[in-house]
Amino acid sequence: MKRKMLQNVAVAAGVAGLMALTTIPEDQDISRQVGDYFEEVRRDPLLLTTFFTAMPKGGDLHHHFSGSMYGETYWQILSDHDGWINTSTVDVDTPGVAHTLPWKRFTALPRDARFDSLKQAFLRTVSAKDYEVSLRPSDEHFFGTFGKMSFIASFGMEQGLRELRQRAVSENVQYIETQTGQPDMRINLPENEGWEKSLEGVSLKDSLAVFGILDKLRDSLLAHGATHWADSCRRRMAEVHRNANVDDSTFMVRYQLSASRAGAPLSVYRRLLLAFEIADRDSLVVGVNLVSREDGEVSMRDYQLHMLMFAHLDRSYYRRVPYSLHAGELTAGMVRPEQLRTHITEAVMVAGARRIGHGVDIAYESAWKPLLDLMARKKIAIEINLSSNEFILKVKNEQHPVLLYFTRKVPVVISTDDAGVLRTDLTRQYVLLATRYPSLHYADIKQMVRNSIRYSFIKPAVVKEQKLRELDAAFARFEQQVLRHRAR
Ligand SMILES: [Zn+2]
Structure with missing residues (x-):
């Protein structure tokens, strides 16, 4: 079968291609030889760039629409x-x-x-x-x-989506999961202040008391038309998505909705509830997130409360909705040392995040070892954003924990965060990865690319399986191309 495929490619490639193909081995040997070529070029930034531009990169699971x-x-x-x-x-x-x-x-x-x-x-x-x-x-x-x-x-969302698609396709990315918008509902709850007070005053040690307040708040928002706002938001997003015309058989965009962690507790909960309501029923919105700087005054103060909000929405009402959480986008000196101890742990163990964004301060977490073991066992992927961490946190090279996650068998995915603000792209992230971490080989990087589809929130499962098959086929074509090039 493989031989037949190679022959077909050879016919298409013409006589020169056929001559080169005669030297190409089959099965894992191809992958191994591509790995050899990768080792040859990994210290040459230009050849490495050409290698990674052509390499299929699966999905970009962590990026913000406006910053991209x-x-x-x-x-x-x-x-x-x-x-x-x-x-x-x-x-x-x-x-x-x-x-x-x-x-x-x-x-x-x-x-x-x-x-x-x-x-x-x-x-x-x-x-x-x-x-x-x-x-x-x-x-x-x-x-x-x-x-x-x-x-x-x-305002220009359709144009923006077309830009993201164009860049993705040109660098062989087949799927993007874009964090876009923090929609709210125009609902004026009676006793707004009362809700704020009870959310700010509740003891976070008593999670049942927190859940009790959130249950009542959810009931009140639903009684005042939250579902209507969810439907209207879904219609708007579907229209923009349709008009942007970005999906086809080779490429797909899906969305995460979010709340800003810098908002007042009531505002955060309203937005999260709306996001969960939408993601629960919509095929385009596949997940939820929390955005804004993690070291902000309100973000730090309300971090635990936010984790309980996710636990409440997930366990009581929306088990089908997955979410990734920005957590541990912090470093020494940015906040007090004791504030570096628990954020990732809480995002995983309290909030139940299915993926973690950044996770840079993992080495400062009190329970870093059991936490990494748990992430490895439960396949909670870590979204690594090298350029972003270098620019915002000044964390790079051996200070960056990417290898700590990798060696502890936590699934690693490589993403861009904000390609537009940082003037980067996904190819560049792989170049940085290969240049900075020579212990990572081609097979490891290929696995990270596969992770980016495997741990995506693509639904339904059958579509994800299809995307994985497409990725494998793209890798087979890429590897043959590399060996043809190498044989010349
Ligand atoms: Zn981010």
């Missing part, structure tokens, strides 16, 4: 729709609002060198392009970009 769009796309959206720009601060706005000088419409901008320098200034504001550490701390710069751009991302 490049500044150039935002600029294009604003130009296409004649949006606003403040020519002093380079803040931007959508066309449907009114502004006065120094704000200008895009059509009123001179199309000369000033236009280009304004564009460059804009790109520097919304990304790490030409970033100067002396002007602003990198974490502040990074998180500051979201407030500037996320509303433009919603």
Whole structure:
């Protein structure tokens, strides 16, 4: 069978290809020889880049929609729709609002060198392009970009999705799971303040008391039309997804919805409930997450409460909805040492996360060993974001725990986090991985790529199986290509 496939490829490749193919072995030997070639090129950043560009990369399971769009796309959206720009601060706005000088419409901008320098200034504001550490701390710069751009991302979502698809396809990524939006419902609960007070006042040691409050809060939100808001949000997302026209037989986008952990407890719960309601019934929304900086004042204060919210929603109502949690996106010096001890543990053991995003402070967790054993046993994947951790946390090379997870047999997946803000892509993440960690070989990296489909939230299971088969077929083609190239 394999021989037949090779012959077919050979016919298609022509006589030169056939001559090269005669030297190509079969079965695992092909993979082993590709591994040899990989070892030859891993110290050559350019050849390594060509290798990883062509290598099938499965899915990108951890990235944020607005942070994945490049500044150039935002600029294009604003130009296409004649949006606003403040020519002093380079803040931007959508066309449907009114502004006065120094704000200008895009059509009123001179199309000369000033236009280009304004564009460059804009790109520097919304990304790490030409970033100067002396002007602003990198974490502040990074998180500051979201407030500037996320509303433009919603405005130009179809264009943004097309950009993400185009990049993914061009670097051989077959699936992306995009964190998009934190929808809320326009429901004014009677006794809003009462809910806030009871959520802020409850003892977190008494999880049953917390669950009791959350049960009543959920009942009240459902009685006031939460399901209606979930349906309307689903319709809106389906329409955008359809209009963007990004799915086909070779590529697929699915979504995670989230809540900002910087919000007040009631606001976080409302958004989580809506996200779970949607993900429970929708085929496009496959998971839930928590976003915003983990070391923020409110995020740190309410961390345990947020974990209990997930435990409550999962165990009482939405067992079918999987979620990944940003946890341990912290490092020494960022917070007090004792605040580095439990976040990943709680995300896994209390909240029941199916995947962990970042997990950088694992070595500081009090229960790091049993936690890693549990993650390995229960196949709780870790989403590794090398460029992001380097830029925001200043953690890289041997300080980064990717090998700690890997050697303890926790499933590792490689992702981008915010390719647009960080001016990177998934290929670059694999180049960094191979360059920084020489103990990882081709077979290990191939396994990580397979993990990115296996531990994705793709549903139903039959579709995931299909994607895995497609990935295996893509690897077979890639490996033959590499050996053909090597034989020349
Ligand atoms: Zn993230």
